[in-house]
Structure formats: C-alpha cells, structure tokens
Amino acid sequence: MSELQQEKVIDGFNLVVKAMKINKITEIYGVAGIPVTDLMRLAQENGIKYYGFRHETSAGFAAASSGYLQQWPGVCMTVSAPGFLNGMVALANATTNGFPMILISGSSNRAIVDLKQGDYEELDQMNSATPYAKAAYRINRVEDIGIGIARAIRTSLSGRPGGVYLDLPAALLPAVMPYESGLASLITVTDPAPAQFPSEHAVKQAIDLLRTAKRPIVVIGKGAAYARVEHDLKTFIEDASLPFLPMSMAKGLLPDLHPLSAATARSLVLGKADVVLLIGARLNWLLSHGKPPLWAETAKIIQLEIDSVEIDSNRRIDVPVVGDVASTMKLILKEFAKGTFKAPKEWLDVISIKKKENAEKMASRLENRTVPMNFFTALSTVNKVMQTFPDACLVSEGANTLDVGRNLIDIKKPRHRLDSGTWGTMGIGMGYAIAAAVTQQSPVVALEGDSAFGFSGMDVETICRYELPVTIIVMNNGGIYRGDDINRFNKGDPGVTTLMASARYDVMMEAFGGAGYNATTPDELETQLNKAITSGKPSLINVLIDIHAGTESGHLKKLNTTQGK
Ligand code: ADP
Numbered sequence: 001m002s003e004l005q006q007e008k009v010i011d012g013f014n015l016v017v018k019a020m021k022i023n024k025i026t027e028i029y030g031v032a033g034i035p036v037t038d039l040m041r042l043a044q045e046n047g048i049k050y051y052g053f054r055h056e057t058s059a060g061f062a063a064a065s066s067g068y069l070q071q072w073p074g075v076c077m078t079v080s081a082p083g084f085l086n087g088m089v090a091l092a093n094a095t096t097n098g099f100p101m102i103l104i105s106g107s108s109n110r111a112i113v114d115l116k117q118g119d120y121e122e123l124d125q126m127n128s129a130t131p132y133a134k135a136a137y138r139i140n141r142v143e144d145i146g147i148g149i150a151r152a153i154r155t156s157l158s159g160r161p162g163g164v165y166l167d168l169p170a171a172l173l174p175a176v177m178p179y180e181s182g183l184a185s186l187i188t189v190t191d192p193a194p195a196q197f198p199s200e201h202a203v204k205q206a207i208d209l210l211r212t213a214k215r216p217i218v219v220i221g222k223g224a225a226y227a228r229v230e231h232d233l234k235t236f237i238e239d240a241s242l243p244f245l246p247m248s249m250a251k252g253l254l255p256d257l258h259p260l261s262a263a264t265a266r267s268l269v270l271g272k273a274d275v276v277l278l279i280g281a282r283l284n285w286l287l288s289h290g291k292p293p294l295w296a297e298t299a300k301i302i303q304l305e306i307d308s309v310e311i312d313s314n315r316r317i318d319v320p321v322v323g324d325v326a327s328t329m330k331l332i333l334k335e336f337a338k339g340t341f342k343a344p345k346e347w348l349d350v351i352s353i354k355k356k357e358n359a360e361k362m363a364s365r366l367e368n369r370t371v372p373m374n375f376f377t378a379l380s381t382v383n384k385v386m387q388t389f390p391d392a393c394l395v396s397e398g399a400n401t402l403d404v405g406r407n408l409i410d411i412k413k414p415r416h417r418l419d420s421g422t423w424g425t426m427g428i429g430m431g432y433a434i435a436a437a438v439t440q441q442s443p444v445v446a447l448e449g450d451s452a453f454g455f456s457g458m459d460v461e462t463i464c465r466y467e468l469p470v471t472i473i474v475m476n477n478g479g480i481y482r483g484d485d486i487n488r489f490n491k492g493d494p495g496v497t498t499l500m501a502s503a504r505y506d507v508m509m510e511a512f513g514g515a516g517y518n519a520t521t522p523d524e525l526e527t528q529l530n531k532a533i534t535s536g537k538p539s540l541i542n543v544l545i546d547i548h549a550g551t552e553s554g555h556l557k558k559l560n561t562t563q564g565k
Pocket residue numbers: 097098159160161220221222223224226227247248249250279280281282283284286304305306307310323324325326421422
C-alpha cells in the first residue's frame with residue numbers, strides 16, 4: 001500500500017454527526033429509510049438522542065417545537081422525495097411561526113435526478129424546498145459538511161427564526177476525506193443570534209409616545225416568548241401599571257391571572273386604546289390586521305420587532321423599534337426611569353369593570369354542568385385540574401377545543417402553551433407534545449379536538465414507545481367543529497364535517513400499552529385527568545362532548561364562504 005492509501009480518512013456520515021455534536025444538536029426527530037438509516041444509527045452511537053416517528057410531518061413538528069422551546073434549531077431527518085415532502089409541511093409551518101428548525105433529507109443521485117431519469121425517490125428537493133423555507137442549501141462536497149451545517153444553524157436562528165432545508169445527496173455520506181483536514185473543516189457556530197439593539201432615537205420616541213397615552217395597551221406575542229423577556233417585561237408592565245393582552249403562545253409570560261391582564265376585555269381595549277405597544281407580535285389575521293372595527297383608526301402604534309420588513313405591513317406603525325426584543329427591553333427599562341409613568345387609573349377602572357362583567361357572564365355559562373358535556377363544562381374542568389400542575393405544558397389544536405380552551409385554561413409560566421399558531425395548523429399535536437416532553441422534563445397535556453387528533457394520532461405509539469409523560473385529551477364531539485352535520489344531498493352518507501362520535505380513542509391508546517380513560521361527566525374527567533398527569537405515563541382521555549356543541553369554524557365563522565355572507 002502506498003503512503004496515500006494508508007492515510008486515515010473520515011467519511012460524510014461521521015462528519016455530519018460530528019458537526020451536529022459540536023453544535024449542541026442533542027436530539028434528532030425523524031423516520032428512518034434510505035439513505036439516512038445508518039446516519040441515524042451513527043448519531044445514536046455518538047450520544048445524540050434519536051426519536052423515531054410514524055410520520056415525518058409529526059417528526060418535523062417535534063423539531064420545530066424543540067427549536068421554539070430551546071432557542072436552538074430542532075433537527076428533523078427524513079428520507080428522499082415523499083419523506084422529504086412530509087417533512088416540508090412542518091418546515092413551512094416553522095418558518096411561518098418563526099421557529100428555528102432544520103430539515104435534513106437524504107436525496108437521490110444528482111446526475112439522474114437532474115436529467116429526470118427516474119431514480120429511486122427522485123425529486124429535486126432543494127429547489128422544491130426553496131419557496132417554503134427560510135433558506136435551502138445542498139452540501140455537494142464532503143469538505144463542505146462543516147460549513148453547510150454551520151450555515152443551516154446560523155440561518156435558522158438569525159433575525160426572525162425559521163425553517164432551513166439542508167439537502168444531503170446520498171453520494172455525500174460515504175465520501176471520504178483526510179481525517180485531520182476533515183476535523184479541521186468543522187465549524188462551531190458562535191453567536192448566531194447576536195444582540196441587535198434598536199437605535200436610541202427609536203427607544204426615546206417610543207417612551208415619549210407611551211408617556212402621552214391615556215389608554216395604553218401592551219400586546220405580547222410569541223416573539224417575546226421565544227426571546228425569553230418575561231423578567232424585564234414583568235418589571236416594565238408592573239412598574240407602569242400597563243394593561244396587557246397576551247397572544248395565545250405568549251400566555252404565561254405574565255400569569256394569566258395577573259391583575260393587569262386585559263385578556264377578558266380584549267375587544268374593549270383594542271377598540272379604545274390610544275397607544276398600542278406591540279412586543280413580538282405581528283398585525284396579521286390573529287389581530288384583525290390592526291384594522292377597524294376591532295382597532296381604532298386613530299390608535300398610535302409602537303412595534304418592537306426584529307424583522308424590519310414587518311413594520312407597516314398592515315397599517316402605519318408610528319414608532320418602529322427594530323431590534324431583538326430582549327436587548328430592546330433592556331434599553332427601555334434603562335430609559336424609562338422607574339415610577340415616572342403610570343397608566344391612568346380611569347383607564348384601568350374601565351378595563352376592570354368590563355373584566356368583571358365578562359367574568360360574570362362566563363361564570364353563569366360555566367354553571368351549566370350538563371351531560372353530555374359541552375366545551376365549557378369540559379374545558380373548565382380541565383382548567384381546574386391543570387391549575388394544580390403549573391409545570392405542565394399545554395399543547396392545543398382543534399377549533400372549538402382550541403378557541404374555548406384558550407380562554408378557559410390559565411397558564412402560569414412562560415412557554416407552557418404551544419398551539420396551532422399562525423396558520424391554524426391541525427396536526428401539530430403529537431409532535432409538539434413529544435418534543436415538549438423530551439426537552440422540558442415536565443408533564444405535557446395535549447388538548448385535542450377529535451378531528452385535530454386524527455392528523456397525528458398514530459404517534460401515540462411513539463409516545464408509548466419512548467414512555468413519555470404525555471396525557472392526551474380528545475374532546476370527542478364526533479366531528480370537525482360539530483358532530484351533527486348531515487349529508488344534505490345523498491342521505492345515508494356522512495356529512496362533510498362528520499366523524500365517528502362513538503369512536504373510543506382511549507382504546508387506541510391501550511393498544512400500545514398506555515392508559516385509556518373514557519370521561520362522560522365532569523367528575524370523571526377531573527379524577528381521570530388528575531390520575532393521568534400524576535402517573536407520568538402515556539395516557540389518553542376520550543371526553544364525550546355533546547355532538548350539538550360547538551360552532552362551525554369555531555371563532556372563524558366569518559371566513560367560511562357561505563356563512564360569511
Ligand atoms: P403571535 O402569533 O403570538 O401574535 P407572531 O408570530 O405573529 O406572534 O409574531 C411574532 C413576531 O416576533 C414576529 O414578527 C417575529 O419576527 C418577532 N420576533 C421573533 N423573535 C424576536 C426577537 N428576538 N425580538 C423581537 N422580535 C422577534
């Protein structure tokens with residue numbers, strides 16, 4: 001053997017795993033197959049945890065929620081073409097929500113793919129990913145693995161976080177290069193989301209405007225939750241007695257039962273506010289685009305936002321404060337001398353009166369403890385139990401289940417609520433719940449509409465296989481929105497929103513060795529939920545909900561074509 005042949009080499013498989021290790025990628029979520037199975041095994045051998053799912057979309061959702069919860073990209077790994085496309089749903093969803101995530105897919109032979117000669121699972125994956133991802137990269141040369149992975153990590157985390165696609169052609173993985181130069185080619189990413197301070201001028205303008213406010217309101221979004229600003233936010237809000245509205249995933253940055261929360265007077269505060277301070281929240285459909293009738297045309301708006309092109313996207317922003325919100329809050333606290341501004345008492349009183357009125361209305365609604373249960377009865381029971389488990393993370397999806405639960409379930413801690421998010425995506429349930437359980441070491445409750453659960457339900461097997469402390473609550477009203485739809489044209493066939501009201505989702509959980517419960521009354525639900533969370537074992541409660549309960553399209557009735565007219 002010549003001296004050259006004896007030289008120690010390293011292959012693509014090992015370089016990919018080493019590059020992930022040195023960059024604190026501690027878990028991979030995915031589904032195995034050609035050409036990534038051995039890559040997954042090698043990752044396991046090197047101490048990276050691998051979570052094998054039943055569907056790549058769920059694995060991708062897990063990676064996305066891991067990214068959001070840890071401020072570090074979650075990694076999903078899939079096979080070519082169909083596996084890649086399944087993962088893409090989650091990657092696009094991550095980008096839309098601003099969660100850092102990397103989808104790594106193996107891809108087929110480039111020469112054959114590019115001439116469309118029909119390779120196994122042939123697809124031009126990088127170009128397919130481009131329109132839906134924050135960025136898409138392909139690593140063609142083994143010596144570029146280090147730089148490719150560093151680039152994916154930095155891109156996913158910088159500015160507004162998002163989903164990055166990384167294409168690994170099958171030929172890359174077994175390719176070799178000299179061992180020492182291979183190791184030297186790896187890059188440990190430093191400071192991928194550097195502090196971005198806004199201009200002092202912008203901060204001053206924001207404070208000056210806020211000081212003129214007679215009816216201020218602070219709207220907190222999941223950008224603030226991601227940025228972990230709860231400590232400074234609390235100091236700021238409490239010192240200035242500012243009423244606040246949390247968006248759904250910002251619930252818990254300050255506890256929902258905080259006296260300054262205006263969540264139960266939402267329409268009033270948005271309609272009457274003269275100065276609105278948006279912190280890490282977009283004026284998208286979830287905030288009625290900042291437009292009348294929900295919003296006052298005359299309200300002045302201050303927006304704390306990392307992405308400058310978000311400013312003026314839906315209406316004029318009077319004071320853009322572009323920077324990362326953690327750095328911005330530090331500057332605001334420094335400039336906004338303690339105790340120099342208080343929201344006017346008259347405004348706080350108006351809010352308090354409305355809150356009281358609405359609380360009384362809700363209380364009378366909750367008195368109705370009918371059987372079969374409606375959404376209010378069941379979800380207030382879920383709330384009662386969850387208050388005794390403040391560390392439990394809540395994941396939620398559905399329509400009525402999601403909307404009513406958002407109002408009824410109080411969250412006490414930051415980043416303890418994950419939900420369908422910006423797209424209103426069904427299917428996030430099991431993936432988000434699994435990653436929350438894996439990364440947070442706390443119990444997880446997945447609160448699911450029966451339709452919503454169906455999108456990722458097979459991953460209960462994953463929950464059981466990894467013995468995760470996840471309790472799934474299926475709000476079974478036998479349908480999408482309601483269970484009493486009829487087929488108006490072909491009697492005998494089910495209606496378009498009908499599902500099986502008699503389905504026993506709890507038995508499905510038992511099939512995999514988890515605990516199944518069937519709750520027909522609020523008392524049963526209370527006992528079972530307590531038991532399930534306390535057990536720390538995979539559990540599923542099938543909750544019988546009146547098939548006539550619920551509103552078609554939940555809170556979005558006006559968006560359904562015929563109902564909107
Ligand atoms: P919500 O749905 O809770 O209203 P959105 O996802 O619509 O929240 O908005 C979150 C906003 O926060 C996005 O515009 C995003 O760019 C911004 N954001 C994300 N991270 C940061 C950060 N570190 N600092 C400031 N803004 C951020």
